[in-house]
Amino acid sequence: MSAHPFPDGICRRINGRQRALSAAAVLLCLLLLAPVSSDRILTFSTRTGSIAGVETAEVWVDGLVVMRLRAPDGAETITRKAGIVASRLRDLALEGLLPDALKVEKVAGEWSVTGAGRLIVTADADTAKASGMQPADLCESWRKRIAEVLREPYLVVQPHETMLVPVGETRVLRVGGSVQARPTVETLAGHVVEARQDGPGRWLLKGLWTGTTVASIKAGPLRHAISVEVKRWAARIPATASVPVIGEALEEPMASVAALNAALVNTRAEPEAFLQLVSASPTQSGFRVGLRAGGPDFIPTSGTVAVSFRRGLTPIPPATTLMVSNYPERVTGVGALLRQALKPGRPARLMWHHKNYAGYPLVLAVRLVNAGAGPASVRLGWSEAGPDHDEIFVGFNAMMRYWQAIRAGAGFEARIPPEASFETAAVPMSREDVVSGLMDLIVDEGDDLFVEVAARIPQDVPSGFGAAPRGPDEMPVTPYEFPASIEEHLTYEVGGRFGHLSIGREEIVNDAGFALEGAYGIMHEVTIDLSNPCPERGRVEIAVRAGGGVARALAMVDGELHATHLLRATQQEVLTTRDLAPGQKRQMRIRLMPTAGSNLPLTLVVRGRTV
Numbered sequence: 001m002s003a004h005p006f007p008d009g010i011c012r013r014i015n016g017r018q019r020a021l022s023a024a025a026v027l028l029c030l031l032l033l034a035p036v037s038s039d040r041i042l043t044f045s046t047r048t049g050s051i052a053g054v055e056t057a058e059v060w061v062d063g064l065v066v067m068r069l070r071a072p073d074g075a076e077t078i079t080r081k082a083g084i085v086a087s088r089l090r091d092l093a094l095e096g097l098l099p100d101a102l103k104v105e106k107v108a109g110e111w112s113v114t115g116a117g118r119l120i121v122t123a124d125a126d127t128a129k130a131s132g133m134q135p136a137d138l139c140e141s142w143r144k145r146i147a148e149v150l151r152e153p154y155l156v157v158q159p160h161e162t163m164l165v166p167v168g169e170t171r172v173l174r175v176g177g178s179v180q181a182r183p184t185v186e187t188l189a190g191h192v193v194e195a196r197q198d199g200p201g202r203w204l205l206k207g208l209w210t211g212t213t214v215a216s217i218k219a220g221p222l223r224h225a226i227s228v229e230v231k232r233w234a235a236r237i238p239a240t241a242s243v244p245v246i247g248e249a250l251e252e253p254m255a256s257v258a259a260l261n262a263a264l265v266n267t268r269a270e271p272e273a274f275l276q277l278v279s280a281s282p283t284q285s286g287f288r289v290g291l292r293a294g295g296p297d298f299i300p301t302s303g304t305v306a307v308s309f310r311r312g313l314t315p316i317p318p319a320t321t322l323m324v325s326n327y328p329e330r331v332t333g334v335g336a337l338l339r340q341a342l343k344p345g346r347p348a349r350l351m352w353h354h355k356n357y358a359g360y361p362l363v364l365a366v367r368l369v370n371a372g373a374g375p376a377s378v379r380l381g382w383s384e385a386g387p388d389h390d391e392i393f394v395g396f397n398a399m400m401r402y403w404q405a406i407r408a409g410a411g412f413e414a415r416i417p418p419e420a421s422f423e424t425a426a427v428p429m430s431r432e433d434v435v436s437g438l439m440d441l442i443v444d445e446g447d448d449l450f451v452e453v454a455a456r457i458p459q460d461v462p463s464g465f466g467a468a469p470r471g472p473d474e475m476p477v478t479p480y481e482f483p484a485s486i487e488e489h490l491t492y493e494v495g496g497r498f499g500h501l502s503i504g505r506e507e508i509v510n511d512a513g514f515a516l517e518g519a520y521g522i523m524h525e526v527t528i529d530l531s532n533p534c535p536e537r538g539r540v541e542i543a544v545r546a547g548g549g550v551a552r553a554l555a556m557v558d559g560e561l562h563a564t565h566l567l568r569a570t571q572q573e574v575l576t577t578r579d580l581a582p583g584q585k586r587q588m589r590i591r592l593m594p595t596a597g598s599n600l601p602l603t604l605v606v607r608g609r610t611v
Contacts, residue, residue, distance in 0.1 A: 041224050042154045042177070044090040046082040054130070057082035061089065062154075066145040067121065070130035078127075085121045089146070092116060093156045094176035094201055099147035104139045111135035113143050120146075153179040155222040162227045163215070165193060165207035166299055173215065173226075176201040181220030189213035193228050207231075210297070235269035235293035237303030243286075244313040246381065246411040254381060255309075256280045257424055258412040259287030263305040264422075264464050265415045267291060273298045275464035285309065291464075315409045316379050316440045319349035319484035322521050325453035326596070327480060330357040331364070331429075334460075338453040338478050339369075342378070342443045349484050350439040351521035352453050353395060353596035356387075356429035362455045364435050366425040369450040370416040371472045376446025380439060381411025384425050387433035392566070395597030396552045398436035403554060403561050406440050416449070420465040428458060436596045438521070448472040479512035485523040492606040493531050494538035494580060499607070501526060503592060504548070504600030518600040526590040528606060532580035539579050540608035542590065545572035549599030555592040572605065579611075 042062045049056050051070070057078040059067040067085060069078040089097075092115045101116040112122040121142060123135040131138050155177040165171045173195070175183040185203045187193045192211040198204045205215065207230035217224045243262035250258055260277060269275045272295055279290035286308040294300035325338035331354050342348060356362050370376040383401035386394040416422050427435040443449050448471070469475055492499040504518040516522075532538035544553045546567035553564045555575055562575040580586060594600055 040152055040154045040179070040222050042093055042149065042156050043160050044086045044093070046079070046086050048079055059086050059089070061146065061149045064145070064149055066149065067142050068131075069127060081121075088118070088120050089115075090156065090158060092118065092120070093150070093154070093178075094158065094174055096176060096178045097150060098178060099150045102143045102147055102150075104136065104143050111139045113139050113146070115146075150178065153177070153220075153222075155179050155183070155217070155219050155224060157217055157224050157226065159226060162229065163205060164299065165205055165228060165230050167207045167210060167230055167232045170204045170206045172198070173203040173205050174201055175203065175217055175219070177219065177222075179219045179222055181218075181222075183217060183219040186216045186218075187213050187228065188216070192230050231297065231299045232270055233293075233301055234273035234295050234298035235267050235275055235291070235301055237291050237293065237301060238263075238266045238305055239303070240306045240308070241266040242308045242310045244413040245309045245311060246313045246315050246379070247409045248311065249309055250410065250412060251405065253384065253425070254410065254412065255282065256287060258309070258414070259289050259307040261412075261414045261422060262307045263289040263291060265417075266305070267293070269293055269464070270295070270298055277464070278302065279304075309412075313379065313411070313413055316381065316411055316442050317347045319347045319440060319523070321346060321348045322482045322484040323348060323350045323451065324480050324482065324516060324521050325350070325352035326354070326520070327478075329353065330355050331362060331455045333358050334362070334455050334457060336452055336454045338480055339450055339475065340477055340481055341472070341475075342441065342449045342451055344443045344445070344447060344449075347440065347442040348451075349521065349523075350382075350441065350451060350453070351437070351596060353391070353434070353436045353520070354429075354453075354455075355391070355434045356431055356455075358455070359431060361431070361458055362429045363458050363460075364425075364427050364429055365423050365454055365456055366437070366439060367421045367423050367452040367454060367466070368414060368416050368441075369421040369452055369468045369475065370418060370446055370448065371450060371468050371470070371475050372446055372448035373418050374446060375418060376416045376449045377444045378414050378416070378441055378446075378449065379411055379444060380414060380424065380441035381406040382425050382437055382439035384427055384435065384437035386427055386435035387429045389432060389434065391434040391436075391597035392550060392552060392595075393597075394434045395436045395595045396554070396563075398438055399554050399593065399595045400563065402438040403556065406438065407556075411440065413444075416446070417465055419468045419470055421452075421462075421468045422465055423462045429455075434597070448475075450475050450477070479510065479514040480516075481512075482508055482510045482516050482522065485525050486519070488524055488526040490526060490528045490604075490606055492528060492540065492608065493533060494540065494608045494610065495534055498605060499528070501604040502547075503602045503604060504594050518594055520594045520596055520600075522593065524590075524592045524594075526592065526604065528588040528590065529585070530578065530580060530588060530606075530608075531585040532582060532608075534610050535582050536610035537579060537581055538584075538608050539577055539611045540606065541574050541577050542588070543572050543574045543605040543607070545603040545605055546570065546599070547601045547603055551598035551600065551602060552595060553592065553598070553602055554595060555590055557590050558588055569599075572603075580608075
């Protein structure tokens with residue numbers, strides 16, 4: 001049986017950081033237990049308290065009270081004053097302040113204690129009155145107490161107990177006092193911290209690698225040790241960032257999401273650190289985004305990024321593929337509702353329409369997920385509407401905003417790091433609320449990008465970029481992809497039979513065999529050839545008739561947006577008219593997309609008469 005208390009190999013598996021920690025702890029204990037007179041290693045601190053109901057602030061040097069300030073009217077002022085006094089005393093002691101250099105004299109007309117000609121503390125009238133002494137007598141009492149702790153040769157180390165040093169950076173260790181011997185500083189683990197002198201009483205400690213070690217300070221018979229921990233910053237947060245946008249500017253909710261993405265992308269965060277949004281507020285040129293980063297093994301940090309919007313991003317081309325998130329329409333709990341792969345260079349449209357039947361509040365969110373090993377870049381823009389109980393109202397507003405903003409050229413560039421996700425649209429839903437939205441997007445960089453529609457609880461707000469599965473094989477997709485547009489053609493002659501085009505009557509079946517009822521979200525590209533063979537001027541009407549129930553419709557007619565009022569079944573409304581001279585022929589282009597929440601089918605009617 002081996003005499004070693006651990007199995008063979010255990011000690012060999014201890015990594016370098018653990019060795020540094022263990023050895024540092026041992027040396028620190030040895031140094032702290034060494035027979036050194038404690039009154040020769042001076043420390044400076046302050047404490048607050050009260051005496052007979054009067055607030056006090058005390059200055060302590062080497063475990064002794066050298067000054068007590070009283071404040072009958074509150075402790076804030078004397079607490080701040082005590083901190084200043086302790087700092088002044090420490091700085092003078094580092095330079096070797098001796099008792100003979102302490103004086104009681106008037107400075108700017110008030111009795112004060114000075115050290116080597118520099119102000120330490122002033123006994124103003126209020127301070128002296130609170131102490132029940134004359135200002136000069138109060139200063140003399142302070143001088144005597146300070147002198148007592150300075151009589152023996154002493155050493156001062158600042159910081160006194162611990163020091164935190166970022167990897168690759170240096171921090172100053174100040175060593176001084178009245179001891180005659182020249183101080184030296186050494187570190188136990190040279191691969192963790194490097195120490196070098198940078199002038200009298202100054203040592204620079206540079207962090208080389210993460211870990212904890214001990215800095216040993218020696219000055220003749222005096223010994224001291226401090227613990228030095230080296231960590232990485234959780235993140236490097238930039239002061240500025242910019243995001244490319246389509247068009248002149250971005251409106252909410254896209255503006256704040258675009259600004260957040262730019263701030264996150266330009267922040268260099270450690271892989272295991274968290275990065276959180278703290279605040280976001282609009283400015284004249286963009287947004288100010290506040291971020292916070294941290295983690296148990298990192299130095300926490302925070303900062304504000306000034307994000308500007310940079311014009312000139314190429315518009316998103318018309319979609320060639322449609323993804324519909326409506327199965328199930330009623331959401332009964334948290335989880336993914338749609339997940340589809342996005343192909344580079346292939347413009348896509350996403351449409352979502354859901355009702356909250358979970359019995360508790362939810363957030364319907366759209367995420368971009370990068371399952372690849374390289375960064376991804378996506379141009380996108382979206383419109384959203386809701387929450388509301390009226391699904392026709394919600395679907396119509398989402399479609400109206402889509403035509404007015406997204407198809408008019410609003411969007412931005414989002415970047416997603418490898419194996420990460422980013423939440424874009426996020427709409428809260430109370431019980432039985434309805435939300436709708438449409439998004440255009442195209443992948444400019446990245447091979448394994450996905451779009452998800454998911455329900456989450458409101459408290460699960462993403463912390464910066466979320467984690468994504470490692471590789472596309474762990475990203476099963478839903479069968480909800482369809483063609484984005486359908487070409488239709490109508491011919492109408494003034495005086496002839498009406499032209500009719502049914503929209504949404506026939507279901508659309510995709511390559512996976514899944515049927516999309518109503519053709520919701522599919523752009524119907526309708527070309528209408530008109531002619532007037534009559535000798536009189538002809539007037540043509542383009543109307544929409546509701547066939548399946550209550551509905552509203554939007555259509556882009558020759559580049560001009562038209563909308564119907566609320567139509568009940570069999571009701572119809574004229575969208576626009578066109579006049580044709582005798583013998584004239586002309587062509588019209590109508591783009592109509594069935595609106596989520598409305599009942600289909602709709603019928604596009606072309607009719608006319610002579611006038």
